[in-house]
Amino acid sequence: MNNHPKIALLKQEVYQDLYVCPTTEKDPAAILFSSMGRVGPIGLMAELNADFYIIKEEDNYETQIYRKVIPRIANDLQLLKTQTLDKLPGQEFKCPGSPFPNGKFATDCRKIDWSTYDIVISVNVSLPTEIVMQYPHTLFAYMIGEANLATGSAHFGYDVTLNQMARGIVATRCGKVDFPYTFIGGHTLENILCNYLRRPSQRKGIFMEINSTTERPVTHYPLHFEPLAKAGHNIILHKQKIADNLQSIYDAKYFVKWGGRTIRGNSVAEAVSLGALAIMNRNEVIHKELIIDECHITSMDELKNLIGLLEQDHELYERLRTKQRTVLQNLFFDRPLRSLENCLQEKRQCKSRRRYTWLDQCFDRLCFIRP
Numbered sequence: 001m002n003n004h005p006k007i008a009l010l011k012q013e014v015y016q017d018l019y020v021c022p023t024t025e026k027d028p029a030a031i032l033f034s035s036m037g038r039v040g041p042i043g044l045m046a047e048l049n050a051d052f053y054i055i056k057e058e059d060n061y062e063t064q065i066y067r068k069v070i071p072r073i074a075n076d077l078q079l080l081k082t083q084t085l086d087k088l089p090g091q092e093f094k095c096p097g098s099p100f101p102n103g104k105f106a107t108d109c110r111k112i113d114w115s116t117y118d119i120v121i122s123v124n125v126s127l128p129t130e131i132v133m134q135y136p137h138t139l140f141a142y143m144i145g146e147a148n149l150a151t152g153s154a155h156f157g158y159d160v161t162l163n164q165m166a167r168g169i170v171a172t173r174c175g176k177v178d179f180p181y182t183f184i185g186g187h188t189l190e191n192i193l194c195n196y197l198r199r200p201s202q203r204k205g206i207f208m209e210i211n212s213t214t215e216r217p218v219t220h221y222p223l224h225f226e227p228l229a230k231a232g233h234n235i236i237l238h239k240q241k242i243a244d245n246l247q248s249i250y251d252a253k254y255f256v257k258w259g260g261r262t263i264r265g266n267s268v269a270e271a272v273s274l275g276a277l278a279i280m281n282r283n284e285v286i287h288k289e290l291i292i293d294e295c296h297i298t299s300m301d302e303l304k305n306l307i308g309l310l311e312q313d314h315e316l317y318e319r320l321r322t323k324q325r326t327v328l329q330n331l332f333f334d335r336p337l338r339s340l341e342n343c344l345q346e347k348r349q350c351k352s353r354r355r356y357t358w359l360d361q362c363f364d365r366l367c368f369i370r371p
Contacts, residue, residue, distance in 0.1 A: 006118045008050060008053060008114070008117045008119070009044050009050050009121050010109075010122040013054055013056055013080060013081050013106040014057050014066060014080055014081065015077070016070075016077060016091075017036050017037050018038065019034045019052055020097070020104075021034040021105060025052075026049075029196040031052060032243075034098040036085045036096040036098075037094065039184070039266070040123075040181060040182060041183035042189075043185055044183060046192060051117075055122075056107065056109065058109065058127075058128050062125045062128060062156040063127070065125045065149075066125070069146050070145075076088045076089055080102045081106070082101050082103055083101050084101055097241060097243060109131055114134075118344055119340055120138055120139070121143065122158075123143055123145055124143075125156060125158075132156070136354065137347075139340065141154075141158060141161070141177070143181065154174065154176070157354070157356040160176075160177050161175070161176055161177070163176055164179070164180055166179075166290075168331050170338050172342050172346070173343065174343045177339045177343065178335070179339065180331075181266055182266040182269045182270060182332065186326065201250050204234065204252070205234035205235070206235055206253070207254065208236065209268075209271075211267075212258055212259050212260045213259075224259045224300070227304060228256075228304065228307075233307065249274045250275065253276065254310075255278045256303065257281075258281075258300065258303060262284045264285075265285040265288070266287070268291070269290060269332050272325060273325075277321050279295045279306060280296075281297060283298075289327065290324065
């Protein structure tokens, strides 16, 4: 395809993350900073001019799958129609970017002509199967928010399941597709922050990845970061509000995870796109492809020595930043987009219209029965 496809990104009004704004909002910074927490696939809007919709909850079996994604808070998610995330039980420490609830901007999916889009991407399952089947020339994809079910094959009449992986695998046909939750290019977030702040990055200090500690909210760095502090490095802590946190990473020189639990690595992608150099043990990151060989460390001594070397060698620092950005652009933007374009092409070249039979329905329901 010579031109990028026209894309719509959807989430349900009961989804506990991402942007809270009207579809008419087209400023990437305004969309991004309205998020309840994570950056998410902002590259769709910032780089591809996609439209974002909040969809009213439907009662169909498939659109209720979100209840199986995080069952312990499923009932509380109903509150998001009228309240912000920090009003939910157990979420009081959160600081959502928008003062409005999802429901304020929620749209009836039946009032939208989905044929005007080449590709429709839903976080969880926002659209009922009956709607999906009405548009044979539009590619419909879903991405389960926690990537904990329905990632092996597409269900409910959808063409594609996005598995939140970014291994560089380019899909040639519909089905399972590598597509990260944080869909961004090598400079996407830096460009957004630079345009918003109207200044370059300060490039100072070490931003500590939030999962280096168990404290929430984060108010101080853990003891295992003390060697870096004693070496004279300023340790920058995670902030709850997304705009403040992204600005902190934008101004940081390094993005370090040391200790704590294994992470998926969306925060690493964000840091690289913001221009910070990510340094950590790649074996503690699912998206390990982002940690280039030169930035893979396995001990505090290695970490201190590498940062000490980079502080003395600016050219090396810039080479490593460029290398990380190139990897990010390839794995988190170019290849996932090419996969979707290939799937769209395959669907439109198919001579027979896809059907969703009662057998398909029975199979899908059996797949989601949990003991």
